[in-house]
Amino acid sequence: MMPRGVDCEQFHPRQRSVNDGVLRLGYVGRVTPEKRVRFLVDLERAMLARGLSNFSILVVGDGNERAWLERNLRHGIFTGVLRGQFLAEAYANMDLFVFPSRTDAYGNVVQEAAASGVPAIVTAHGGPQCLVVPGVTGFVAENDEKFMQTVLELIAAPGRMRTMGAAARRNILAKSWDSALEMTYSAYRFCKDAATVAKPAVAAPVLARPPASAA
Secondary structure, three states: OOOOOOOOOOOOOOOOOOHHHHHHHHOOOOOHHHHOOOOOOOOHHHHOOOOOOEEEEEEEEOOHHHHHHHHHHEEEEEOOOOOOHHHHHHHHHHOOOEOOOOOOOOOOHHHHHHOOOOOOOEOOHHHHHHOOEEOOOOOEEHHHHHHHHHHHHHOHHHHHHHHOOOHHHHHHHOOHHHHHHHHHHHHHHHHHHHHHHHOOOOOOOOOOOOOOOOO
């Protein structure tokens, strides 16, 4: 697999700027149907049914599902698309990253959250599940019910959530863009050297002799 890197200096826990006791769940990405963002409303309802109220769900990004979410997500905060320092602060101010997509081939946002010291809960579909160490840096949920249950269990244990966030940060430090590109270059060098060794020798061309003249 060709990995992707993450800027662990830009995305860093030191970018956190809030400490008001409000639990912040976060999502970053396109706000579109293939990302299954409407699941955030189901998640909010499960939290409200549990009696939780001091929380917000931060939605970073834009798309044609944003208007629907704004109407239906009671605790939603919508920032639109963020970049640079503003994006780094948004990640660091999250306590838990939730990513309900089942279609992502990789999911670089999970790595950016990890670099920011935020544990992630993802689905058991696509690439994001390969970016989480279950029970250490986050969880991989097999279905929607398990996803909601895991969120509720984790936010009820804030100490564990912080421990997992620290582990996510440590785990991602080795995945810089330099190391990711070096792995890619190494793969190309390996294939190039293997092809050179296996290349058959080229025989010298055989020149056709002119026909013999008649006696």
